[in-house]
Amino acid sequence: MANLWAGRFERGMDGIVEEFNASIGFDKRMYNCDIDGSIAHVFMLSETGIVTERERDDIVSALEDIRNDIAGGRLALTVKQEDIHMAVEEALIARIGATGKKLHTARSRNDQSQTDVRLFFMRETVLILDALVELQRVILEKADVNIEELLVGFTHMQHAQPVTAGFHLMAYFQMFRRDIERLIDTRRRANQNPLGAGALGGTTFDIDRNRTTELLGFDSPCENAMDAVSDRDYIIEFLSGASISMMHVSRFAEEIVYWNSSEFGFISIDDSFCTGSSMMPQKKNPDIAELLRGKVGRVYGDLITLLTVMKGTPLSFNKDFQEDKEPLFDAIDVWRTSVSILAAMIEKMEYRSDEIQKHLAKGFLCATDMADSLVRQGIPFRDSHWLVGKMVKLCESKSCDMSDLSLEDLISLDPRFESLVLPDLSMMGCVSARKTFGGTAPSEVKRQIEVGRKWLATISEKSNP
Ligand code: ARG
DSSP states (O other): OOOTTGGGOSSOOOHHHHHHHOOHHHHGGGHHHHHHHHHHHHHHHHHTTSSOHHHHHHHHHHHHHHHHHHHTTOSOOOGGGOSHHHHHHHHHHHHHGGGGGGTTTTOOHHHHHHHHHHHHHHHHHHHHHHHHHHHHHHHHHHHHHTTTOEEEEEETTEEEEEEEHHHHHHHHHHHHHHHHHHHHHHHHHHOEEOTTOTTTTOOSSOOOHHHHHHHHTOSEEOSOHHHHHHOOHHHHHHHHHHHHHHHHHHHHHHHHHHHTSTTTOSEEOOGGGOBOOSSOTTOOBOHHHHHHHHHHHHHHHHHHHHHHHHTTOOSSOOGGGGGGHHHHHHHHHHHHHHHHHHHHHHHHOEEOHHHHHHHHTSSOTTHHHHHHHHHHTTOOHHHHHHHHHHHHHHHHHHTOOGGGOOHHHHHHHOGGGGGOOOOOOOHHHHHHTOOSTTOSOHHHHHHHHHHHHHHHHHHHHHTOO
């Protein structure tokens, strides 16, 4: 069978060209959206008197049969049909003849394919939101249970101040919260209906774009037909949001990898997320965390791909735009799966308090608290910072802790030490003292968790426009 558009052609496509031109290999994934879009279109065509009700019913029932046949693998989808839109239409015509040929009245593949992509986008991204919400639920639970579990806090990868595991987890909660809000915002802008834009300028038929918008569940029809067939902003926005979120996944995954190493030993990853080595029998490798860390590369690539495809393209539709789907589908799959796997991994991750304790003893984590205490006793902060720096240096030369220094040692650093009282520098004391808004004190992290819980409860309503 010749291509549906081949009326003015004398020769068919070369085999290799046919393959190069086709998108069916990847866009067949949208067959449900394509059929839903066509059903809405034909309902509107019958309501506006462009086809009869009888014709509409024949088309709709044949489209439902085609849907079942594709789902059951009974309809061969090949490059001969170029894309899913023509595959469905060809099958329709093969089944009901002349009536089937009326379906494409008042529409173009340009508005049709974008309608499919937007429907697909709305349906798939809600599943990503669900996965992100589940991740947030896991983080909140884990943070709650570990609100007093001490942890080394780092800056520059150097021991900095003691914090808690709950506090550290809630830092990620904030990142994923912003990711969720970005995705909700992108979905709000994307939820518009291109159907009825035609090839680029609208149509001469008196169609009702609000009706298809309502039937397909979009918020409104795209305002300008030329923009409707040319716009891929919403996909680029999505890919930017996906890239940022995958960067967050990657950062968490990296912490899991090094915390799980024998050098740190802060956590143990559940066996079900590790693999062994083919040669070294003792190995338990954090492959899944490493893969999460690495997958972000693909999503950055997807973003750069589409930005580059769209750059400099003139209005309106260009075949370049067919290249929008593979990066979108790839990012949808990678983001959703990565988020779900990260959630499951965090849920089963165990903190190893005994190992963490050994690390807390190193690196003078409470030096800031010592300096703060001297300030409270009347020493200006810059002086106290200097003095504590000297104490640290002395401790290093004597291989001891600050609390091990004798009064003579201290007086040798500064005579004012004679009248100063050294504070209690227990790790939990230092952590609990940081109860300023946003701080690591358990009482403050409890507040952060409560705010987080309330916010999460509002999300499921917003995520379903
Ligand atoms: N398969 C195409 C796509 O993915 C459909 C649009 C083709 N339109 C055209 N005029 N060639 O965008």
